Amino acid sequence: MPSVLILNGPNLNLLGQRQPEVYGRATLADIESSCTSHAATCGLDVSCLQSNHEGDLIDAVHSAKGVHSGLIINAGAYTHTSIALMDAVASVELPMVEVHLSNIHAREPFRHVSYLSKVAVGQICGFGPQGYLMALDAMAERLMPS
Numbered sequence: 001m002p003s004v005l006i007l008n009g010p011n012l013n014l015l016g017q018r019q020p021e022v023y024g025r026a027t028l029a030d031i032e033s034s035c036t037s038h039a040a041t042c043g044l045d046v047s048c049l050q051s052n053h054e055g056d057l058i059d060a061v062h063s064a065k066g067v068h069s070g071l072i073i074n075a076g077a078y079t080h081t082s083i084a085l086m087d088a089v090a091s092v093e094l095p096m097v098e099v100h101l102s103n104i105h106a107r108e109p110f111r112h113v114s115y116l117s118k119v120a121v122g123q124i125c126g127f128g129p130q131g132y133l134m135a136l137d138a139m140a141e142r143l144m145p146s
């Protein structure tokens, strides 16, 4: 069964505890659990990792090569700043779907730019936790076309 690595970046460990008006009430554990259940219905295995550290996210992307068939990444604020994470994704040559809980294009101008989008198959934003499930559907179609 193809395996997908779901990476979440800085501060996403705080989901459900603060700013529910922006990010909703689901915790990261809730989201990871629904991803695991949904992935099974799509014929995918998933592994989930969250880190507040850019280098750890880069290491996780490097380690995905040869282990996972695709990446789903919500890089948090590193989305808008990290050329290094973009380069890491490009280097492993795995399909990557970018996810954001909020609609980054409807927020502050500094959130409108995503370095990760340049190396993504596509970006899903504004649908809250459901966006991760949509990303799994997109990845399943990409890895196992019907």
Ligand code: CA2
Binding pocket: 010, 011, 012, 014, 015, 016, 017, 018, 019, 023, 074, 075, 076, 077, 078, 079, 099, 100, 101, 102, 103, 104, 111
């Ligand atoms: O909408 C998203 O998913 C974001 O990636 C979330 C990032 C933000 O910097 C991006 O522009 C868009 C921030 C994640 C912070 O998460 C928190 C959760 C609860 C309380 C405080 C922050």
